Amino acid sequence: MGMLKRATGAAVAAIAAAGYGAAARAAEYLGQPTPGAIDMQPGASPLRHQQMFFHNVILLPIITIIALFVLFLLLWCVFRFNKRANPEPARFSHNTPIEIVWTVVPVLILMFIAIFSFKLLYAFHDMPPPDVTVKATGNQWYWSYEYPDLKIAEYTSNIVPEDKAPKGLFRLAADNPMVVPVNKVVRVLTTGADVIHSWTVPAFGVKIDAIPGKMNQTWFKAERIGTYYGQCSELCGIDHAFMPIQVQVVSQADFDAWVASKGGGAAAAASSAPAASAAPAASSAPAASSAPAASSAPAAH
Numbered sequence: 001m002g003m004l005k006r007a008t009g010a011a012v013a014a015i016a017a018a019g020y021g022a023a024a025r026a027a028e029y030l031g032q033p034t035p036g037a038i039d040m041q042p043g044a045s046p047l048r049h050q051q052m053f054f055h056n057v058i059l060l061p062i063i064t065i066i067a068l069f070v071l072f073l074l075l076w077c078v079f080r081f082n083k084r085a086n087p088e089p090a091r092f093s094h095n096t097p098i099e100i101v102w103t104v105v106p107v108l109i110l111m112f113i114a115i116f117s118f119k120l121l122y123a124f125h126d127m128p129p130p131d132v133t134v135k136a137t138g139n140q141w142y143w144s145y146e147y148p149d150l151k152i153a154e155y156t157s158n159i160v161p162e163d164k165a166p167k168g169l170f171r172l173a174a175d176n177p178m179v180v181p182v183n184k185v186v187r188v189l190t191t192g193a194d195v196i197h198s199w200t201v202p203a204f205g206v207k208i209d210a211i212p213g214k215m216n217q218t219w220f221k222a223e224r225i226g227t228y229y230g231q232c233s234e235l236c237g238i239d240h241a242f243m244p245i246q247v248q249v250v251s252q253a254d255f256d257a258w259v260a261s262k263g264g265g266a267a268a269a270a271s272s273a274p275a276a277s278a279a280p281a282a283s284s285a286p287a288a289s290s291a292p293a294a295s296s297a298p299a300a301h
């Protein structure tokens with residue numbers, strides 16, 4: 001008995017240590033996947049925290065309880081009502097109270113989920129006035145970025161080859177990352193130059209399709225300086241796995257310096273404040289890129 005107790009204690013300690021190790025590693029690997037870890041990447045934007053709350057605190061317990069309840073019902077039927085345990089089966093086929101319960105309870109569960117789900121959906125939709133606007137265009141097979149308000153012309157962001165990529169970051173690292181200031185609302189406009197791609201950065205809780213002839217928009221506010229990685233998340237062809245997304249979150253001073261180094265105009269951020277729809281930003285884009293002009297032509301394809 002004592003030995004069993006000790007063994008159990010050791011197992012619990014090992015599991016706790018493993019969990020602690022994973023948590024420690026997860027903190028270390030902000031903005032990128034962690035080898036051997038369970039759970040999602042640590043979040044680095046306010047809406048990402050809300051998403052994780054929705055998943056971990058609302059959805060996961062509901063899913064677990066329902067799965068266990070259904071398992072219990074199955075086992076109960078198997079053992080209590082098999083031929084040996086219950087040789088004389090009952091003949092009734094309806095039970096009004098229970099039919100009302102199994103209709104009403106799922107409706108209530110779904111309504112409860114909807115409260116949190118819709119709140120999150122609207123939070124993503126109601127973007128605060130953006131400080132920086134970046135247009136991300138998906139190409140076969142790389143991303144290109146443009147800062148229309150800051151007069152930074154479109155530049156391409158290619159994958160860093162395997163022999164040059166930092167350890168564990170092949171297919172995540174990109175040569176010319178998107179650069180954004182910390183704690184500022186960043187509006188991302190996405191479009192596709194050829195086929196549908198999807199601009200995704202897990203740590204910001206952002207995943208939005210980049211569709212040819214259409215301009216989508218989303219936003220995030222990065223809370224911490226660092227490097228964040230994502231990947232195209234729409235099957236877009238043979239090199240789908242080789243068009244990584246790298247976002248460099250820097251201080252405002254570093255961002256201004258980067259804008260200057262790109263030949264961009266400073267302090268244009270305020271001018272974009274009232275804009276809520278994607279169209280005007282697209283029409284003011286200086287570079288002659290292929291996609292935005294088509295955005296108003298619904299019958300292009």
Ligand SMILES: [Cu+2]
Nearest residue numbers: 197198232236
């Ligand atoms: Cu793609």
